[in-house]
Amino acid sequence: MVYFGIFLKNGHQHSVDTKNEMDTPCMKTSSNLEERISDLIKVLRSFEKKQDIMQKILEEDREKQRKSAEVQQPAEKKKDDANIQPQNEADQMKKSEKLFPNSVLFKEWGEDLSEDDQREAQSLYEKYGYNVYLSDRLPLDRPLPDTRDPRCLKKSYPKDLPSLSVVLIYLDEALSVLQRALRSIINRTPKNLLKEIIMVDDHSSNDNLKGDLDVYVKLLEQENPNLRIVRVRHSEQRGLAHARASGWRAATADVVAILDAHIEVHEMWAEPLLTQIKADRTVVVSPVFDRVNFDDLKVITYHPNAHAFDWALWCMYESFTPEYYKLNDGSLPGKSPSVMGIMVADRKFLGEIGVLDEGMKVYGGENVELGIRVWTCGGSVEVVPCSKIAHIERAHKPYMPDLGPAMKRNALRVAEIWMDEYKHNVNLAWNIPFENHGIDIGDISERKKLRERLNCKPFKWYLDNVYPKLDPWDDLLAYGGMKSLDADMCIDQGAVPGHTPIAYNCYYYGPQFTYYRGTGELYIGGIKSHKYNDNRCLADIGTEETEPGLYNCKEAMQKGMGIYWDFTQGDRGPAQETGLRRVPDGKHLVAGSLFPVGHRLDMGPSSFRCLKKSYPKDLPSLSVVLIYLDEALSVLKRALRSIINCTPKNLL
Numbered sequence: 001m002v003y004f005g006i007f008l009k010n011g012h013q014h015s016v017d018t019k020n021e022m023d024t025p026c027m028k029t030s031s032n033l034e035e036r037i038s039d040l041i042k043v044l045r046s047f048e049k050k051q052d053i054m055q056k057i058l059e060e061d062r063e064k065q066r067k068s069a070e071v072q073q074p075a076e077k078k079k080d081d082a083n084i085q086p087q088n089e090a091d092q093m094k095k096s097e098k099l100f101p102n103s104v105l106f107k108e109w110g111e112d113l114s115e116d117d118q119r120e121a122q123s124l125y126e127k128y129g130y131n132v133y134l135s136d137r138l139p140l141d142r143p144l145p146d147t148r149d150p151r152c153l154k155k156s157y158p159k160d161l162p163s164l165s166v167v168l169i170y171l172d173e174a175l176s177v178l179q180r181a182l183r184s185i186i187n188r189t190p191k192n193l194l195k196e197i198i199m200v201d202d203h204s205s206n207d208n209l210k211g212d213l214d215v216y217v218k219l220l221e222q223e224n225p226n227l228r229i230v231r232v233r234h235s236e237q238r239g240l241a242h243a244r245a246s247g248w249r250a251a252t253a254d255v256v257a258i259l260d261a262h263i264e265v266h267e268m269w270a271e272p273l274l275t276q277i278k279a280d281r282t283v284v285v286s287p288v289f290d291r292v293n294f295d296d297l298k299v300i301t302y303h304p305n306a307h308a309f310d311w312a313l314w315c316m317y318e319s320f321t322p323e324y325y326k327l328n329d330g331s332l333p334g335k336s337p338s339v340m341g342i343m344v345a346d347r348k349f350l351g352e353i354g355v356l357d358e359g360m361k362v363y364g365g366e367n368v369e370l371g372i373r374v375w376t377c378g379g380s381v382e383v384v385p386c387s388k389i390a391h392i393e394r395a396h397k398p399y400m401p402d403l404g405p406a407m408k409r410n411a412l413r414v415a416e417i418w419m420d421e422y423k424h425n426v427n428l429a430w431n432i433p434f435e436n437h438g439i440d441i442g443d444i445s446e447r448k449k450l451r452e453r454l455n456c457k458p459f460k461w462y463l464d465n466v467y468p469k470l471d472p473w474d475d476l477l478a479y480g481g482m483k484s485l486d487a488d489m490c491i492d493q494g495a496v497p498g499h500t501p502i503a504y505n506c507y508y509y510g511p512q513f514t515y516y517r518g519t520g521e522l523y524i525g526g527i528k529s530h531k532y533n534d535n536r537c538l539a540d541i542g543t544e545e546t547e548p549g550l551y552n553c554k555e556a557m558q559k560g561m562g563i564y565w566d567f568t569q570g571d572r573g574p575a576q577e578t579g580l581r582r583v584p585d586g587k588h589l590v591a592g593s594l595f596p597v598g599h600r601l602d603m604g605p606s607s608f609r610c611l612k613k614s615y616p617k618d619l620p621s622l623s624v625v626l627i628y629l630d631e632a633l634s635v636l637k638r639a640l641r642s643i644i645n646c647t648p649k650n651l652l
């Protein structure tokens with residue numbers, strides 16, 4: 001028996017209590033207590049291992065995404081070593097032993113450090129997530145490579161640009177990093193435009209962000225008598241969205257630039273942004289970030305890309321529209337579905353449309369919310385290539401070790417307020433039930449009222465016009481884990497790379513996420529948010545003897561494999577009633593054998609020559625010998641089942 005779809009598209013949770021099973025994996029077969037305990041430990045271990053694997057897969061996936069964004073617009077590694085101590089051969093001779101061979105900090109940096117310095121660098125890195133040891137030793141006004149499109153250098157900007165408030169938000173940032181941000185802003189923003197810098201401390205605990213920073217700010221004030229430097233301190237940690245909004249509230253200039261504090265601005269960063277806002281007060285703009293490596297603090301050029309997100313609302317780079325690339329001028333601003341976080345906007349306009357959702361907690365989602373809100377409520381979002389900011393990509397963030405729960409919660413909030421009939425895609429992406437998921441998203445009444453008051457367009461308009469690359473997933477019928485009730489196992493994508501789905505203890509994470517589409521496609525191991533990405537379809541490769549495999553859907557189609565599956569109502573019919581059949585109302589379960597041998601639909605043009613062969617009628621009779629030692633029961637059962645089902649009765 002197969003149980004498919006813990007959560008179904010109509011939002012009802014099936015009566016089988018899957019949650020319980022996740023918490024207490026139980027083994028039915030062992031009878032004595034010791035055996036049960038050791039089995040339980042094994043299950044837990046394999047569960048942990050599986051989680052590790054999943055974590056790795058996710059990381060690799062992210063890395064792949066990041067790389068594909070870079071490949072589209074390849075990042076060139078600048079050979080600008082001006083600030084880094086040269087490593088000559090004499091230095092290499094007295095190389096001290098690597099104390100932290102496994103630390104990512106020392107993977108490509110720190111060859112020549114003494115053991116004491118290694119210890120200091122490592123402990124600072126662990127605390128901050130970037131190389132504070134090195135930052136403390138680099139000049140505060142270090143030069144940055146000019147990474148702009150050459151056409152930017154020829155542009156001229158209006159003289160009468162709006163005035164600017166720069167908001168820096170921070171939480172336990174390293175002092176030298178914060179100082180370098182301040183220094184770069186003051187040095188590289190025209191004095192007549194920079195009205196004030198507002199520093200928002202979201203309740204840092206570092207002592208030197210009190211005394212030492214105060215001294216530095218005093219010095220800057222003396223140096224720049226016309227510049228207002230405002231300090232805002234939260235008495236408790238309020239999270240990113242609230243901190244950014246606090247900065248906005250304290251601002252008084254025409255335009256407000258809300259930045260992270262681990263940045264350095266490039267020359268002429270402000271003018272291109274202010275020019276766009278001067279021309280259209282409803283446009284929210286973002287500079288292009290160059291990456292500052294967390295280890296050697298070198299600047300890696302990033303080319304302009306749109307800022308976007310997936311259905312889990314994790315942010316990601318995305319190409320601009322095809323129309324943008326037709327213009328063939330990479331110095332032009334491009335429209336963008338969202339912002340990554342850093343934003344520059346007309347101060348009053350930002351207020352009119354509701355600044356930021358201060359009901360967001362900790363981290364994540366607020367940037368996507370802003371993007372959707374700006375677009376649907378009468379404005380637009382642009383990335384401006386001639387404005388560049390170097391931004392430290394931290395190895396870990398200070399807010400909390402795992403940002404997932406906060407992200408999930410904030411994403412559900414965005415969905416509930418802004419996504420109309422598409423809101424459940426966020427649940428799908430996080431694989432949580434549509435209702436009764438037990439996650440408190442806070443009070444959303446004010447934000448819903450705001451949306452009404454501003455008369456904002458529906459989310460469908462946003463999908464159709466602003467972010468058509470996002471797959472609306474509007475024909476999904478079911479999602480969740482697919483479980484064999486007989487074997488008490490779930491279908492799992494198995495080893496990647498590889499094409500063989502396996503039966504595995506149910507733990508309902510990434511590799512077991514299963515999605516069933518109205519087309520009949522069945523994805524195992526996840527679903528992609530974007531139309532341009534391919535999913536992995538369960539495919540019948542076309543021979544009666546072979547179990548289905550997991551293949552890229554398009555590839556499977558081209559090869560003539562069957563990728564459309566049908567489900568029957570979840571009655572427990574005899575096991576040989578093979579095949580998955582769809583329920584008429586698309587709401588309920590699936591019956592059949594876990595690996596539906598030989599069932600295929602819509603084979604398409606087949607090139608399998610074996611299928612066309614014919615064999616003599618009077619073949620010799622056959623004994624099948626199966627040898628085994630500690631084989632899994634279900635594997636053995638499946639072998640027997642397939643032999644009986646797939647061997648002519650008169651021969652076996």
Ligand SMILES: [Mn+2]
Pocket residue numbers: 260262391392
């Ligand atoms: Mn940042």
